[in-house]
Amino acid sequence: MCELCFATNSCGLSLQCCVFVNVSPDVNDTVETLSTLQFGSSIRQVALGKATKNIRVEGASMQPFLNPDGRSDCDVVLLNRWSVRNYQVQRGDIVSVLSPKNPQQKIIKRVIGLEGDFIRTLGYKNRYVRVPDGHFWIEGDHHGHSLDSNSFGPVSVGLLHGRASHIIWPPNRWQQIKPSLPPNRGPLDTEEED
Amino acid sequence: MFRSVLLKTLGFVGYTVQYGCIAHCAFEYIGEVVVCSGPSMEPTIVNHDIVFSERMSRHLCKIQKGDIVIAKSPFDPNMNICKRVIGLEGDKICTSGPSDLFKTHKYVPKGHVWLEGDNLRNSSDSRSYGPIPYALIRGRVCLKLWPPHSVGTLSESPTRRIIKTDSDSD
Numbered sequence: 001m002c003e004l005c006f007a008t009n010s011c012g013l014s015l016q017c018c019v020f021v022n023v024s025p026d027v028n029d030t031v032e033t034l035s036t037l038q039f040g041s042s043i044r045q046v047a048l049g050k051a052t053k054n055i056r057v058e059g060a061s062m063q064p065f066l067n068p069d070g071r072s073d074c075d076v077v078l079l080n081r082w083s084v085r086n087y088q089v090q091r092g093d094i095v096s097v098l099s100p101k102n103p104q105q106k107i108i109k110r111v112i113g114l115e116g117d118f119i120r121t122l123g124y125k126n127r128y129v130r131v132p133d134g135h136f137w138i139e140g141d142h143h144g145h146s147l148d149s150n151s152f153g154p155v156s157v158g159l160l161h162g163r164a165s166h167i168i169w170p171p172n173r174w175q176q177i178k179p180s181l182p183p184n185r186g187p188l189d190t191e192e193e194d
Numbered sequence: 195m196f197r198s199v200l201l202k203t204l205g206f207v208g209y210t211v212q213y214g215c216i217a218h219c220a221f222e223y224i225g226e227v228v229v230c231s232g233p234s235m236e237p238t239i240v241n242h243d244i245v246f247s248e249r250m251s252r253h254l255c256k257i258q259k260g261d262i263v264i265a266k267s268p269f270d271p272n273m274n275i276c277k278r279v280i281g282l283e284g285d286k287i288c289t290s291g292p293s294d295l296f297k298t299h300k301y302v303p304k305g306h307v308w309l310e311g312d313n314l315r316n317s318s319d320s321r322s323y324g325p326i327p328y329a330l331i332r333g334r335v336c337l338k339l340w341p342p343h344s345v346g347t348l349s350e351s352p353t354r355r356i357i358k359t360d361s362d363s364d
Binding site for chain 1 (some may be wrong): 305
């Protein structure tokens with residue numbers, strides 16, 4: 001199923017506005033290219049991270065609500081590519097981005113800051129960072145288990161690939177993804193800048 | 195009468211969709227024709243030259259040192275830049291000018307490329323904004339289509355900025 005989704009993706013159907021992406025946290029390399037979303041059903045918040053062993057451990061530890069019926073945890077989200085054709089995103093959106101470390105890979109993260117924002121970083125080389133023009137700051141919700149801007153710095157907007165708009169599968173968690181920033185994260189002093 | 199008009203319209207829409215899909219796939223995976231403007235690649239490409247850029251080598255990760263590529267500008271995604279690849283990931287790049295007494299070097303990080311224009315005096319490139327992610331590359335320029343007297347492949351880098359190493363052979 002994952003391969004099928006991937007094939008659709010690479011067939012050049014970006015003319016259609018939507019692409020399905022499988023985000024199963026598997027050790028398989030192909031799947032890792034699409035990285036993971038772990039949907040916490042209890043809090044309706046999306047924990048994002050890199051698809052590695054870490055996440056598998058995490059997945060097991062979150063078993064009661066991540067994997068309720070014991071099936072392989074495999075969430076499918078709808079990526080809207082039409083809405084990002086002008087590279088317009090807002091803070092709190094979940095976006096898929098071509099990884100700056102590996103061009104073959106796409107990562108799914110949450111936008112924390114847009115260009116011009118001041119960000120308090122978590123483990124980056126500078127404590128505070130101003131996001132340069134044409135860049136944004138993306139983070140996974142699962143701090144410490146996520147390869148995000150805290151390790152590679154702000155990301156160029158040109159790498160933007162799509163915006164996750166709906167959770168499609170499993171059906172009992174079918175919902176629209178609303179932009180929401182995690183608590184205590186976000187640009188500093190936005191009120192004063194606006 | 196009405197029915198035949200409807201059928202014709204449907205047929206026309208169908209053909210439009212078909213050709214749109216074909217054109218989209220061609221532009222996405224085969225290549226596109228680009229008009230270059232700006233002085234940064236002189237003398238290889240001068241202002242208003244028309245070149246053909248192919249996309250396959252970018253999808254297959256076959257971009258090599260010395261290729262001229264078209265990439266999205268890292269600071270404005272709606273703008274494209276045309277530069278020559280000087281270094282791939284892991285390469286050592288000399289970042290100091292030719293007249294500097296002390297040479298400084300820098301390594302290109304993983305997944306990035308180092309781009310420079312052929313016109314070193316008049317080009318804003320990786321020397322000012324650092325290496326750019328490989329995924330920003332859109333295509334490799336392989337043919338020059340206009341002006342007619344210089345149709346054909348593009349010449350080698352005139353700047354001798356590409357550092358050849360033994361590991362290039364593998």
